[in-house]
Amino acid sequence: MKYALAAVALAGALWAVVSSQAPIHFAYRPIDFRLDSSETPQRHAPETMAGGVAVFDYNNDGYLDIFFTNGADIRTLKKTSPKYADRLFENDGHGNFKDVTARAGLAGTGFDNGVAIGDYDNDGYKDIFVAGVHGNHLYHNNGNGTFTDVTHQAGLDKPDPQYGPLWSVGGAWVDVNNDGLLDLFVVNYLAWDVNTEPACEASPGVLDYCHPKFYKPTPNQLFLNNGDGTFRDVSTESGIRAHPGKGMGAGVADYDLDGWMDIFVTNDKLHNSLFHNKGGGKFEEVAFETGVALAESGQFISGMGVDFRDIDNDGYPDIFFVALENETFPLFRNLGKGGFADITQSSGMTRLSTPMAGYSPTIADFDNDGWKDLFVTRGHVQSLGYASHVAIEQPNTVFRNLGGAKFQALTGEAGLTAQPPVRHRGSAVGDLNGDGRLDVVVTALAVPAELWINDSPAGNHWIEFQLQGTKSNRDGIGARIKLVAGGAAQYNQVSFAAGYASSSAGPSHFGLGQNRSADLVEIRWPSGITQQLKDVAADRVVKVIEPAK
Amino acid sequence: MSEAGVVVLAKPVSGHPLLVPAAVESARKWRFKPRTAPFKTILEVSFLLGGAPSQIADEGKASTATNPTAAAEAEQAVALAHQGKYELAVPHYRAAIALDPNLPGLDLNLGLAYFKLNRLAEAATAFKRATKADPSGFQPRVLLGMSYYGMRRFEDAAANLKLAAAQQPDNIELRFKLAQSYLWSKQYPAAMAEFRFLLTKNPDSAPVHMLLGEVLDADNKEDQATAEFEAAVKAGPREPEAHFGLGYLYWKQKRYDEALREFQAELANQPQHARALVYLGDAEMHAGADKAAADHLRQALKLDPKLRLAHLDLGIVLAAASDAAGAESHFREAIRLDPALPDAHYRLGRLWSSLGRDQDAQAEFAKVKELGAERPPAPLLTVKP
Numbered sequence: 001m002k003y004a005l006a007a008v009a010l011a012g013a014l015w016a017v018v019s020s021q022a023p024i025h026f027a028y029r030p031i032d033f034r035l036d037s038s039e040t041p042q043r044h045a046p047e048t049m050a051g052g053v054a055v056f057d058y059n060n061d062g063y064l065d066i067f068f069t070n071g072a073d074i075r076t077l078k079k080t081s082p083k084y085a086d087r088l089f090e091n092d093g094h095g096n097f098k099d100v101t102a103r104a105g106l107a108g109t110g111f112d113n114g115v116a117i118g119d120y121d122n123d124g125y126k127d128i129f130v131a132g133v134h135g136n137h138l139y140h141n142n143g144n145g146t147f148t149d150v151t152h153q154a155g156l157d158k159p160d161p162q163y164g165p166l167w168s169v170g171g172a173w174v175d176v177n178n179d180g181l182l183d184l185f186v187v188n189y190l191a192w193d194v195n196t197e198p199a200c201e202a203s204p205g206v207l208d209y210c211h212p213k214f215y216k217p218t219p220n221q222l223f224l225n226n227g228d229g230t231f232r233d234v235s236t237e238s239g240i241r242a243h244p245g246k247g248m249g250a251g252v253a254d255y256d257l258d259g260w261m262d263i264f265v266t267n268d269k270l271h272n273s274l275f276h277n278k279g280g281g282k283f284e285e286v287a288f289e290t291g292v293a294l295a296e297s298g299q300f301i302s303g304m305g306v307d308f309r310d311i312d313n314d315g316y317p318d319i320f321f322v323a324l325e326n327e328t329f330p331l332f333r334n335l336g337k338g339g340f341a342d343i344t345q346s347s348g349m350t351r352l353s354t355p356m357a358g359y360s361p362t363i364a365d366f367d368n369d370g371w372k373d374l375f376v377t378r379g380h381v382q383s384l385g386y387a388s389h390v391a392i393e394q395p396n397t398v399f400r401n402l403g404g405a406k407f408q409a410l411t412g413e414a415g416l417t418a419q420p421p422v423r424h425r426g427s428a429v430g431d432l433n434g435d436g437r438l439d440v441v442v443t444a445l446a447v448p449a450e451l452w453i454n455d456s457p458a459g460n461h462w463i464e465f466q467l468q469g470t471k472s473n474r475d476g477i478g479a480r481i482k483l484v485a486g487g488a489a490q491y492n493q494v495s496f497a498a499g500y501a502s503s504s505a506g507p508s509h510f511g512l513g514q515n516r517s518a519d520l521v522e523i524r525w526p527s528g529i530t531q532q533l534k535d536v537a538a539d540r541v542v543k544v545i546e547p548a549k
Numbered sequence: 550m551s552e553a554g555v556v557v558l559a560k561p562v563s564g565h566p567l568l569v570p571a572a573v574e575s576a577r578k579w580r581f582k583p584r585t586a587p588f589k590t591i592l593e594v595s596f597l598l599g600g601a602p603s604q605i606a607d608e609g610k611a612s613t614a615t616n617p618t619a620a621a622e623a624e625q626a627v628a629l630a631h632q633g634k635y636e637l638a639v640p641h642y643r644a645a646i647a648l649d650p651n652l653p654g655l656d657l658n659l660g661l662a663y664f665k666l667n668r669l670a671e672a673a674t675a676f677k678r679a680t681k682a683d684p685s686g687f688q689p690r691v692l693l694g695m696s697y698y699g700m701r702r703f704e705d706a707a708a709n710l711k712l713a714a715a716q717q718p719d720n721i722e723l724r725f726k727l728a729q730s731y732l733w734s735k736q737y738p739a740a741m742a743e744f745r746f747l748l749t750k751n752p753d754s755a756p757v758h759m760l761l762g763e764v765l766d767a768d769n770k771e772d773q774a775t776a777e778f779e780a781a782v783k784a785g786p787r788e789p790e791a792h793f794g795l796g797y798l799y800w801k802q803k804r805y806d807e808a809l810r811e812f813q814a815e816l817a818n819q820p821q822h823a824r825a826l827v828y829l830g831d832a833e834m835h836a837g838a839d840k841a842a843a844d845h846l847r848q849a850l851k852l853d854p855k856l857r858l859a860h861l862d863l864g865i866v867l868a869a870a871s872d873a874a875g876a877e878s879h880f881r882e883a884i885r886l887d888p889a890l891p892d893a894h895y896r897l898g899r900l901w902s903s904l905g906r907d908q909d910a911q912a913e914f915a916k917v918k919e920l921g922a923e924r925p926p927a928p929l930l931t932v933k934p
Contacts, residue, residue, distance in 0.1 A: 270921070271917065271918065288895075288898060288899075288902070288910070288914040288917070289902050289907075289910065289914075291899060293895075293914070293917075294891075294895055294917070297892065298891060298892025298893075298895045298896065298917075299891070299892065300891075300921060326801070326802070326803075328803065345805075345835050345837075346837065350803045350805075350835070351803060351804065351805075351806075354802055354803040354804075355802070389769055390769075
């Protein structure tokens with residue numbers, strides 16, 4: 001899949017695509033990675049939270065590669081064995097993934113949890129931020145297949161003066177002040193120390209993972225990119241630090257279309273946070289005022305991963321996050337006036353999701369019908385020993401958007417029971433085989449990762465946009481894309497932060513249904529520059545460079 | 550009775566169900582004066598003397614008492630008890646015991662008198678002494694268990710009823726009380742086993758399905774609990790609370806359409822069921838039927854103005870209908886009824902926010918953050934809207 005090629009009709013043959021009756025369907029393919037979070041009978045909290053994954057093109061060959069984070073020895077937080085290595089797999093475009101971790105220098109050293117992809121130095125090569133337990137890492141992409149750990153030089157290795165070393169579960173690259181440089185938002189979970197952690201009994205003498213209430217909240221962090229390879233911690237002055245939580249996921253989008261990127265954070269058994277960007281990277285927390293602090297029930301729920309995109313094609317980014325059983329997967333519709341409405345019930349999501357425990361939600365159009373669907377990795381936070389109480393191991397589910405924000409749950413119908421249920425964690429989305437259908441990479445505790453290759457019925461057309469900012473950040477994160485085809489408009493804002501602890505950094509994908517072209521594509525770059533493309537032929541990846549004006 | 554005075558057939562006519570098997574068994578062992586032909590008679594069996602049921606009245610047996618005064622007090626007590634004058638019988642029993650503490654069976658009878666008078670704590674004390682004197686006796690054990698049961702000391706009730714049930718494993722009434730005692734003392738695995746045993750004897754018992762459902766619900770086994778209530782509804786569609794219980798379980802699982810149907814069915818059986826009205830209103834609100842919801846919530850509040858959920862939901866419905874004053878009043882009442890629950894504060898804050906009363910809104914939101922704790926729906930056992 002080379003960008004700017006007129007058509008992308010290659011590689012598919014080797015993927016043995018099998019069409020099916022279900023409107024969305026996936027075929028399982030293995031990949032040689034097994035998440036090892038060092039599970040122990042003591043049930044230390046990080047053991048159940050690992051599993052971030054990223055899909056991105058690390059070597060600019062046009063094929064999406066995969067990066068997995070991995071655990072470490074839980075007591076020392078050191079990767080004391082090769083089984084704990086983070087792994088980078090290079091896609092040869094023919095369905096083969098080659099482990100290039102050693103050459104890339106990405107095996108890591110600590111207990112890694114999440115990953116955020118972004119070209120922070122605008123050199124054209126995507127870099128990697130790895131969020132970990134008591135230690136984060138920034139890997140600079142050298143452009144030659146190798147990476148350099150620049151955490152120290154970047155100023156990202158300092159423990160918090162008040163809280164000490166933090167447990168970061170993920171991050172998001174976002175240009176909060178529109179200076180053309182990606183800044184780094186880090187999602188921190190809770191205050192944890194292996195030596196002082198409480199022991200929680202599921203039954204007499206049997207330990208399980210503790211409720212989050214037994215741990216103190218910690219603040220999220222915002223690091224401003226100085227443009228010289230270093231970052232400045234602006235957590236306090238930006239207003240972020242004033243709202244500590246138990247962060248599990250971050251979605252970034254300009255929800256009120258004021259030109260500044262905002263940040264939504266899910267918290268575990270705590271109210272969510274919505275950081276509204278007042279301009280220049282100064283934030284106010286407005287979750288309660290905008291109606292996204294709590295789920296419909298008014299209860300604190302186990303907020304997990306999140307995605308923040310327009311689901312109902314009205315141009316305003318909506319919020320979808322997941323939680324545990326009986327808590328539903330809340331869906332907040334952006335009303336376009338600075339507020340949101342909880343449409344979990346009216347969308348059908350309450351009924352569909354109540355029995356489910358979810359970790360990583362991603363919003364994408366999996367059947368190319370012009371409506372974005374929802375893919376949710378499922379699995380419970382508790383250990384396997386708790387299986388007599390709740391369903392710990394679960395299959396993944398895709399919720400098909402029936403239009404107008406009504407959903408249909410597809411699990412077995414979508415082929416997602418081809419593998420036994422397990423404790424799924426992170427997920428990343430991208431067209432791995434260049435057939436125009438979005439595939440999903442999913443991690444799971446203590447078992448091999450899963451590649452879910454999209455073999456939904458072909459026929460619908462699609463188009464992808466690989467943006468290259470010039471005045472704006474090179475990745476185009478924050479760009480708002482409006483596409484009109486067949487008289488209907490749809491929208492996406494470029495963001496790689498999606499799901500739980502994961503990053504989907506492929507081109508922006510649109511399904512076109514039966515339309516062979518897009519009548520109009522309008523891109524509003526973070527710089528404020530607006531660009532229009534007309535009559536853009538479908539079924540290809542289009543590289544778009546930000547114009548000077 | 551046969552001509553030889555042997556009991557051929559004994560059937561209970563009345564009496565405490567738990568004691569009937571023991572009474573019948575004892576009656577069968579007795580011998581009566583031979584007659585010229587088989588005959589039928591009604592015997593009154595009293596648990597008097599020696600710990601074994603004795604037949605008294607016209608065929609009366611001799612007392613084994615050695616102290617004539619104590620015996621007289623005992624006879625007087627028994628006579629009064631037979632006339633239903635338990636209040637008067639008590640001092641005679643107590644006098645007999647004081648005169649001759651070794652007189653067998655008197656503690657049991659004193660306990661029975663207290664039991665009849667619903668003075669359960671005193672009954673339990675007397676039965677406890679009786680079980681000490683006769684540790685393997687069935688009657689004092691079961692009555693001690695029942696006294697604790699009546700006092701809602703279910704853990705103690707279960708311990709004693711369990712011992713009694715070991716002697717009479719097929720006594721269904723006893724096993725039922727034992728199962729309930731396990732349930733209400735939160736001994737869920739034991740309760741499940743008892744109710745499942747009872748279902749082997751009567752698979753179509755709606756109350757047993759319901760109680761097993763309650764155990765399973767309390768033990769977080771929602772799917773199995775629902776299945777039991779579905780069986781209860783099938784076995785006894787008019788059984789009080791069966792539809793409500795099933796509806797509540799659906800409601801907890803956010804299966805609002807099914808819940809709605811069950812609450813309506815309960816209301817067809819019991820139109821004044823306030824809780825069914827509240828949860829019906831709540832389910833209707835979730836289904837977007839705000840007008841029907843408001844009607845049912847108001848009906849519920851007429852029956853019971855202290856239903857917190859009804860106030861909360863009515864507030865939500867009124868807020869959606871732009872009746873800010875009405876919404877505020879119901880949110881405030883919900884908060885008054887349970888200030889520790891965050892949801893009404895949240896809703897009131899959202900109302901203020903929508904009206905531009907930012908400072909008031911912030912105060913309510915601060916309250917939500919302060920209260921914080923999650924509050925999952927109560928198990929069916931303790932549901933209070």
